[in-house]
Amino acid sequence: MNYNVNEKGYYGEFGGAYIPEMLYPNVEELRQQYLKVMASDEFQAEFQDLLKEYVGRPTPLYFAKRMSEKYNTKIYLKREDLCHTGAHKVNNTIGQILMAQRLGKKRIIAETGAGQHGVATATVCALMGLECIVYMGEIDIARQAPNVARMKMLGATVVPALSGSRTLKDATNEAIRDWINNPTDTHYIIGSVVGPHPYPDMVARFQSVISEEIKTQLQEKEGRENPDFVVACVGGGSNAAGAYYHYLDQPDVGIIAVEAAGKGIHTGESAATSALGKTGIIHGSKTLLMQTDDGQITEPYSISAGLDYPGVGPMHAHLFTSGRGEFISITDDDAMNAGLALCKLEGIIPAIESSHALAIFETRTFKPDDVVVVNLSGRGDKDLNNYIEYFNL
Amino acid sequence: MNRINDKLNTKSKLLSIYFTAGYPNLEDTVPVLESLQANGVDMVEIGLPFSDPLADGPTIQASGTQALKNGMTTTLLFEQLKDIRKTVSIPLIIMGYFNPVLQYGVENFCKKCQEIGIDGFILPDLPLAEYQEHYQEMFEKYGLVNVFLITPQTSDERIKQIDDASNGFIYMVSSASVTGSQSGFGNAQTDYFARIKNMNLNNPQIVGFGINNSETFDAATKYTNGAIIGSAFIKMLTTKGIDGISDFVKSIR
Numbered sequence: 001m002n003y004n005v006n007e008k009g010y011y012g013e014f015g016g017a018y019i020p021e022m023l024y025p026n027v028e029e030l031r032q033q034y035l036k037v038m039a040s041d042e043f044q045a046e047f048q049d050l051l052k053e054y055v056g057r058p059t060p061l062y063f064a065k066r067m068s069e070k071y072n073t074k075i076y077l078k079r080e081d082l083c084h085t086g087a088h089k090v091n092n093t094i095g096q097i098l099m100a101q102r103l104g105k106k107r108i109i110a111e112t113g114a115g116q117h118g119v120a121t122a123t124v125c126a127l128m129g130l131e132c133i134v135y136m137g138e139i140d141i142a143r144q145a146p147n148v149a150r151m152k153m154l155g156a157t158v159v160p161a162l163s164g165s166r167t168l169k170d171a172t173n174e175a176i177r178d179w180i181n182n183p184t185d186t187h188y189i190i191g192s193v194v195g196p197h198p199y200p201d202m203v204a205r206f207q208s209v210i211s212e213e214i215k216t217q218l219q220e221k222e223g224r225e226n227p228d229f230v231v232a233c234v235g236g237g238s239n240a241a242g243a244y245y246h247y248l249d250q251p252d253v254g255i256i257a258v259e260a261a262g263k264g265i266h267t268g269e270s271a272a273t274s275a276l277g278k279t280g281i282i283h284g285s286k287t288l289l290m291q292t293d294d295g296q297i298t299e300p301y302s303i304s305a306g307l308d309y310p311g312v313g314p315m316h317a318h319l320f321t322s323g324r325g326e327f328i329s330i331t332d333d334d335a336m337n338a339g340l341a342l343c344k345l346e347g348i349i350p351a352i353e354s355s356h357a358l359a360i361f362e363t364r365t366f367k368p369d370d371v372v373v374v375n376l377s378g379r380g381d382k383d384l385n386n387y388i389e390y391f392n393l
Numbered sequence: 394m395n396r397i398n399d400k401l402n403t404k405s406k407l408l409s410i411y412f413t414a415g416y417p418n419l420e421d422t423v424p425v426l427e428s429l430q431a432n433g434v435d436m437v438e439i440g441l442p443f444s445d446p447l448a449d450g451p452t453i454q455a456s457g458t459q460a461l462k463n464g465m466t467t468t469l470l471f472e473q474l475k476d477i478r479k480t481v482s483i484p485l486i487i488m489g490y491f492n493p494v495l496q497y498g499v500e501n502f503c504k505k506c507q508e509i510g511i512d513g514f515i516l517p518d519l520p521l522a523e524y525q526e527h528y529q530e531m532f533e534k535y536g537l538v539n540v541f542l543i544t545p546q547t548s549d550e551r552i553k554q555i556d557d558a559s560n561g562f563i564y565m566v567s568s569a570s571v572t573g574s575q576s577g578f579g580n581a582q583t584d585y586f587a588r589i590k591n592m593n594l595n596n597p598q599i600v601g602f603g604i605n606n607s608e609t610f611d612a613a614t615k616y617t618n619g620a621i622i623g624s625a626f627i628k629m630l631t632t633k634g635i636d637g638i639s640d641f642v643k644s645i646r
Contacts, residue, residue, distance in 0.1 A: 016520075016523065017520060018491060018518045018519065018520060018523070019447075019518060019520060020447060020448040020517040020518055020542065021517065021520075021541065021542040021543060021544060021547060021566070022448060022542070022544050022546075022566060022569065022570075022571075024520070024547070024551070025546045025547070025548070162451075163451065163454050163455075163458075164444065164445065164454070164458065169445060170445075173445055173446075173447055176447050177447065177448075177450070177571045180447075180448065180569065180570065180571050181569060181570050181571060182569070183544075183546050183569045184546070184569075278496070279495075280492045280495060280496060281490075281491055281492045281495065281518065282445070282492070283445075283447075284447075284518070291492070291496065293496065294466045294467055294468070294493060294496060294497075295443075295467070295492045295493035295494070295495065295496030295497070296443065296444040296461060296493070297444045297445050297492070298444075
C-alpha cells in the first residue's frame with residue numbers, strides 16, 4: 001500500500017483540496033510549482049545551508065541511557081528541541097519562506113495556536129525582510145503572552161481571531177480569509193500537515209529532514225538505518241510526518257502516533273482525533289475530525305496547546321484507518337509526569353507536546369533490544385508556566 | 394427545468410437574498426421566506442449554518458453562530474421547510490459548507506431537498522473536480538442545480554470549465570473578498586462584469602458579495618442577470634427583524 005500522497009492529492013481516501021473558488025488560483029499555483037521549486041539545485045542549496053547554519057541541523061540523535069535503563073529498552077531522542085526557535089516548526093517555515101520568495105510573494109500570513117509556529121514564521125520573515133501577519137485566537141493570545149511578545153519583537157503583526165471559539169481553528173479560518181482577501185501578493189505559511197493539497201505533502205517534505213537524519217545517525221550508532229519503532233506526538237501532525245516520512249514504506253519500522261487524550265477520551269475534554277473523530281472536511285482537507293452528528297466542528301481540549309486541534313493531517317488519518325500506524329492517546333496527567341521524569345532522568349525539559357510521546361513507555365512495553373526513536377519535537381521553555389502551575393513549583 | 398431556470402428565463406435584474414436559517418430566532422426561517430416572497434424578492438439562498446464558514450465575513454459568521462446556538466441543525470431545517478412549497482413558490486437554494494452535507498449523507502441530503510422542493514445548492518467548498526467526479530450525477534438525478542463561484546482571479550479557461558459543469562447560473566463573486574467586506578464598486582468590478590458578459594457563457598450570471606444598496610445592485614445588474622444580497626440583509630434583520638424586510642427590499646429597487 002502507498003502511504004504517501006497520490007497524484008490527486010489524496011492519502012487513501014483522505015486529503016484533497018476542498019477550498020472555495022476564491023482560493024483556487026493561489027492553491028493551484030502552489031500545486032503546480034512546489035515540486036519543481038523544491039527539486040531545483042538552487043532552492044536545495046539555500047534550504048540546506050539555512051538548515052545547517054541558521055537552524056543548527058543536524059540535530060543530535062541522543063541515546064537516552066538512564067531512560068533506556070528505566071524502561072529496559074533502547075531509547076533514542078531526536079533532539080528537534082535544539083532547533084533555533086525551540087522546535088521542529090522552523091524546518092517548515094524556512095522551506096516555505098524560500099518557496100514564497102520563488103513565487104514572488106511579498107506578504108506572509110500564518111496561523112498559530114500556542115505560538116510556536118507563529119514565532120517560527122516571524123523569525124524567517126525577519127530573516128528575509130518580509131511582512132508578517134500572524135493570526136492567533138484571542139484566548140490563545142491571553143494564554144501565551146511570551147510567544148506573542150516574541151513575535152512582536154521579531155517584527156510580526158499579531159492579529160487576534162475573534163470569531164468562533166477564538167482558538168487555533170478560528171485563527172486558521174481567519175488566515176484563510178486573509179488569503180481570500182489578498183489573493184495575489186500573499187503566501188500563507190500553514191504550520192502543520194493540514195489544509196488543502198499540496199500543503200500536507202509540502203510540509204511533510206520540509207519536515208522529512210528529521211527522518212532523513214535519523215537514518216544516517218542510527219546507521220552510525222546501531223549499524224542499521226531502521227529503528228524498530230518511531231514515536232511522535234500528533235496534533236495536526238507535522239513533527240510526526242517528518243519523523244515517519246522515510247519509514248512510511250518500511251514495514252519493519254513500527255509507527256506510533258501519540259494523541260492528546262486531555263482529561264480522558266470520554267470526558268468531553270479531549271483532542272484524541274483518531275478515537276473521537278469521523279471523516280469530514282476541515283480547513284480544505286478531507287480527514288478525521290472531531291465534530292457533532294450534524295457536522296459542526298467541535299472544540300478539542302488538551303493541556304498542550306500544540307495538540308489542541310480538532311482534526312489531524314490526512315496522512316495520519318490514512319495511517320490510522322489503514323492500520324499502518326499504532327495510535328495511542330495520553331492524558332494531561334500522564335504527559336506532565338513524563339515531562340518531569342525526562343527532566344530528572346536526562347536533564348532535558350521537553351515541550352508538553354513532546355511529553356505526550358515520552359509517556360508511552362509507562363503504558364506500552366518494548367523488548368530490551370528494541371530500538372525506539374522518540375521525536376522530541378520541542379523544548380519546554382514555552383511551557384514553564386504550565387509546569388509551574390501543575391506541579392506547584 | 395426547475396424553478397431557477399424558469400425564473401432566469403422570464404426575469405432580468407433578479408434580486409436574490411441570502412439569509413441564515415434559524416436567525417435571528419430559531420422559528421424565523423419560514424416567516425422570513427414568506428416575507429421575502431411577499432415583498433417581491435425573486436430567489437432566496439437559505440444559509441445552512443456552519444461552525445467554520447471560511448468564505449464568510451464576520452456578519453454572516455455571527456448569524457450562523459447565533460443560529461447554531463438557537464439550536465439549528467440540518468434535520469431541523471428540513472423539518473421547518475417540509476410544507477414550504479404550500480406558501481412559497483420562488484426558487485430556493487441551500488447555501489452552506491460541504492461538511493454538514495457530508496455528515497447527513499450526500500444522497501439523503503439530495504433526496505430530502507427534492508422532497509421539500511429545494512431547487513439547488515451553493516456549496517463554496519465543494520470544488521469543481523470533486524463535484525464532477527463524485528456528485529454531479531447524483532445532484533442531477535434529484536433535479537438539483539449546483540452553482541459554482543467565480544472571482545476576478547478565475548482564469549478564462551477555468552470559467553469555461555465551470556460554465557460547462559453548471560446547469561443554473563454562475564455566481565460571480567464581485568471582488569477578491571469574503572462576504573460583507575467592501576462598500577461600493579470601482580472600475581475593476583465593472584471591467585470584470587463586462588469581461589464576463591463578453592465571454593457569452595451558456596449560463597446566466599448573478600453577482601454576489603458587496604451588494605448592499607440600490608447603487609451597487611444597479612451597477613451589478615447592468616451587466617448581469619441579477620444580484621445576491623447577504624450580509625447587508627443579515628445586518629438589517631439583526632436590528633429590525635422580519636418587519637424590516639419590506640423597507641429593505643424597497644430600498645434596493
